[in-house]
Amino acid sequence: xxxxxxxxxxxxxxxxxxxxxxxxxxxxxxxxxxxxxxxxxxxxxxxxxxxxxxxxxxxxxxxxxxxxxxxxxxxxxxxxxxxxxxxxxxxxxxxxxxxxxxxxxxxxxxxxxxxxxxxxxxxxxxxxxxxxxxxxxxxxxxxxxxxxxxxxxxxxxxxxxxxxxxxxxxxxxxxxxxxxxxxxxxxxxxxxxxxxxxxxxxxxxxxxxxxxxxxxxxxxxxxxxxxxxxxxxxxxxxxxxxxxxxxxxxxxxxxxxxxxxxxxxxxxxx
Numbered sequence: 001x002x003x004x005x006x007x008x009x010x011x012x013x014x015x016x017x018x019x020x021x022x023x024x025x026x027x028x029x030x031x032x033x034x035x036x037x038x039x040x041x042x043x044x045x046x047x048x049x050x051x052x053x054x055x056x057x058x059x060x061x062x063x064x065x066x067x068x069x070x071x072x073x074x075x076x077x078x079x080x081x082x083x084x085x086x087x088x089x090x091x092x093x094x095x096x097x098x099x100x101x102x103x104x105x106x107x108x109x110x111x112x113x114x115x116x117x118x119x120x121x122x123x124x125x126x127x128x129x130x131x132x133x134x135x136x137x138x139x140x141x142x143x144x145x146x147x148x149x150x151x152x153x154x155x156x157x158x159x160x161x162x163x164x165x166x167x168x169x170x171x172x173x174x175x176x177x178x179x180x181x182x183x184x185x186x187x188x189x190x191x192x193x194x195x196x197x198x199x200x201x202x203x204x205x206x207x208x209x210x211x212x213x214x215x216x217x218x219x220x221x222x223x224x225x226x227x228x229x230x231x232x233x234x235x236x237x238x239x240x241x242x243x244x245x246x247x248x249x250x251x252x253x254x255x256x257x258x259x260x261x262x263x264x265x266x267x268x269x270x
Contacts, residue, residue: 054105054135054137054138055105055135055138055139056100056101056102056103056104056140057100057101057133057135057141058098058099058140058141058142059142060093060097060143060145061074061097061099061113061148062097062145063121063148064149064150066147067097068095068096068097069113069148071115072092072097072113072114072116073090074091074093074099074111074114075088075090075113076089076090076091076104076109077089078107078108087104087105087107087109089101089102089103089104104135106135106139107135109133109134109135111130111133112124113146121148121149121150122150122151122207122208124149127183131143131146149208149209150255151206151207151208151209152206152209152253152259153204153206153259154204154207154253154260155194155202155204155259155261156204156261156262156263156264157201157202157203157263157264158177158179158201158202158265160198160200160265161199162266163198164266164267164268168221173221173269174220175220175222175269177217177218178216178217179203179217179218180218181205181207181214181215183207183211183212183213183214184211191204191205192204192205200266209254209255210253211252213252215249215262219232221269222268222270223266224265224266224267225265225267226249226263227262227264231267232264
């Protein structure tokens with residue numbers, strides 16, 4: 001039932017890790033698994049790649065200023081045609097930002113670059129239309145220049161200084177908190193956990209500038225107020241077999257603005 005973590009000399013129990021994994025699975029499914037497939041191939045676990053060697057896809061990845069992005073993981077995924085097998089290929093960009101994925105069969109594929117070293121650069125596959133390319137048999141094709149967008153790190157803090165949520169977890173009560181972010185109405189992505197202790201938790205996610213960013217807090221068995229002291233309203237949304245209550249807070253951060261910290265406070269538990 002519980003996952004135990006030790007932070008700052010204190011052991012903290014957290015629940016609903018299964019729900020978070022289910023949500024992340026749905027998120028990966030939405031993206032058609034480009035990151036997952038890339039990691040599988042990165043570690044030598046092929047994903048049904050057909051035996052026929054037909055062509056290649058090449059291109060260049062740049063940052064928002066047009067400078068080449070070195071060390072970006074480029075994942076190529078797709079289906080090689082009716083009745084044919086799936087394909088997953090990957091490459092890492094060179095010092096000039098170029099990449100080349102070989103052994104690509106005929107078909108239509110998505111090509112997604114992901115930055116592993118600087119998470120403030122956003123792949124177009126996260127919040128925009130995924131770049132695609134179609135190959136005929138034996139064709140070698142070059143992608144249009146793929147440019148990563150500059151993002152900002154949105155931070156979310158949930159204050160539990162009184163310890164009501166952490167004490168409820170320790171007592172085995174059915175409680176849980178989920179934080180998700182949607183950009184311009186897209187399906188939400190889960191915010192990553194940065195730290196958790198007996199006084200609260202911090203989460204963050206990188207999102208684009210000049211876009212409507214909606215923060216969704218899911219509460220199960222927890223009464224929470226937002227940064228203005230308003231109670232988080234309840235609704236009839238169920239997730240992972242449990243009922244969660246979502247409240248949206250919308251931000252639009254311009255490039256010269258300081259990114260906000262979204263703050264919530266745990267008031268009580270059911």
